Amino acid sequence: MPDPIIDIRGLSLAYGAGESRNVVLESLDLAVARGEVLVIVGESGVGKSTLLRVLMGLSRPSDGRVAIHARPECRTPMAMVFQDARLLPWRRVIDNVAFGLEGSGLTRAARRERARAMLALVGLADLAGRWPHQLSGGQRQRVAIARALAVEPDVLLMDEPFSALDSFTREGLQDELQRITAETGKTVLFVTHDIDEAVTIADRVVVIAGPPGRIAAEVRIDLPRPRPRRDAALQDIARQLRAELSRRSAEL
Amino acid sequence: MRLIRSTALAAAGLLAFLALWEAVPRLGLVNPAFLPPPSTIPPAFLREIELGVWPEAVLSSLSHYVAGLAAGAGAGIALGLVSGMSRGFEAFTAWVVRLLRPIPGLAWVPFAIIWFGVEPSAAVFIIAVGVFWIVFFATQGAVRGVDRDLVEVAQAFGFRGPLQRLVKILLPAATPGILVGLRTALGQAWMAVVAAEIFGVPGVGQRMMQASSLLSTDIVVVYMLTMAGLYGLFDSAFVALQGWLLRWRA
DSSP states (O other): OOSEEEEEEEEEEEESOGGGOEEEEEEEEEEEETTOEEEEEOOTTSSHHHHHHHHHTSSOOSEEEEEEOOOTTOSSSEEEEOSSOOOOTTSOHHHHHTGGGTTTTOOHHHHHHHHHHHHHHTTOGGGTTOOGGGSOHHHHHHHHHHHHHHTOOSEEEEESTTTTSOHHHHHHHHHHHHHHHHHHOOEEEEEESOHHHHHHHOSEEEEEETTTBEEEEEEEOOOOSSOOTTOHHHHHHHHHHHHHHHHHHHHO | OHHHHHHHHHHHHHHHHHHHHHHHHHTTSSOTTTSOOGGGHHHHHHHHHHTTHHHHHHHHHHHHHHHHHHHHHHHHHHHHHHHHHOHHHHHHHHHHHHHHTTSOGGGGHHHHHHHHOSSHHHHHHHHHHHHHHHHHHHHHHHHHTSOHHHHHHHHHTTOOSHHHHIIIIIHHHHHHHHHHHHHHHHHHHHHHHHHHHHTSOSSHHHHHHHHHHTTOHHHHHHHHHHHHHHHHHHHHHHHHHHHHHTTTOO
């Protein structure tokens, strides 16, 4: 791939040693193109989340190389959206969104202005003064997305961000995410175990099977957006991916 | 309706208590010097005010209270935070804590007098020791109990140093637990005030000892009730402050 924004080569990660050695990821190669929405699917425990944690610097790989080619002026090349929104309950919505901007040299007023713009982008401008406990699950997750976008990252890392939501809210947020990526041109690395979700939002789907986690299949999806949900071509791809996943897990 | 009923019951209970208290010495069941009836308390209170003894004693005790509480709670929070954040520090101090922790605050009286003399600073020291451990353990536990996921959020947004972790996450997240400890300390410090003043530092405790040695038990009761009133005042103010600080909670 020419000029990838993320270039992962031979990445391995293991905990422990000897008998109790637990290999989570094994010599994984993955490149992500600028502006691409890459979705990683796989069953629980194959190291999908671990991969994101390594990129975020929250876990240290045992072997391999991870290169991030962010814009040089980008202070925070990557921002993370977790499965549970993980808002800070003692901060109002607006100050949660402004959280990552503290220490950026912006004044408080400038931080709040940026936060307000991000809240508008996720459609929550009216809730700026609320406390997190006053929000619904879907609203909390939108705030988490706004918080991640506020630091103007080159890459948005999303770790099963919609999996804890009801299906109606989930589909709403999938549409929202597609609109936001179209508007901002962000590169997105999105982890899920929901194949329908994957084929709806992805430019490319990578299947990780394991353990230890390694890439088992890869599908590019060039269908135009917005993609109608029960589209026959999408369902075809989803079926193909499902077959691939069950074949892999049968092998293991 | 239920509120009115429970308020009426509470008032009736208080009245019954006062009536019984009044009746026992009046009927000659107990010597009034041993149990002064409540009707003698307001006149005793007025006498203490006229003499100027009451305001002086109360102000003096309050200054010990505030200074001792601030010193003890301040040290308790500071060391509790360090101990909650650093396993190394906790391990290093584990046996020292075990050694010092069981010593009651009052056991420090001899040293307080030797180190500070019969001076206000001695009372402040006793009070500070009395509240230190409560606040220390409350703070340490609260920091230990902070959700690791939130700490990870700070890391994910680039706040990785211990000071940033403390300011951005640990301190605000631990505030509810620290406040619980502080509220307990608020009551504990009043107990220590009396104890600390009994050995002669001017204040409410000293005045009570003087009065009891003269068998002026009505005056003793005046100060007992004074302390109950002051504690009630502080506790209500603290609860209001706590409610405001924790307004983010559901």
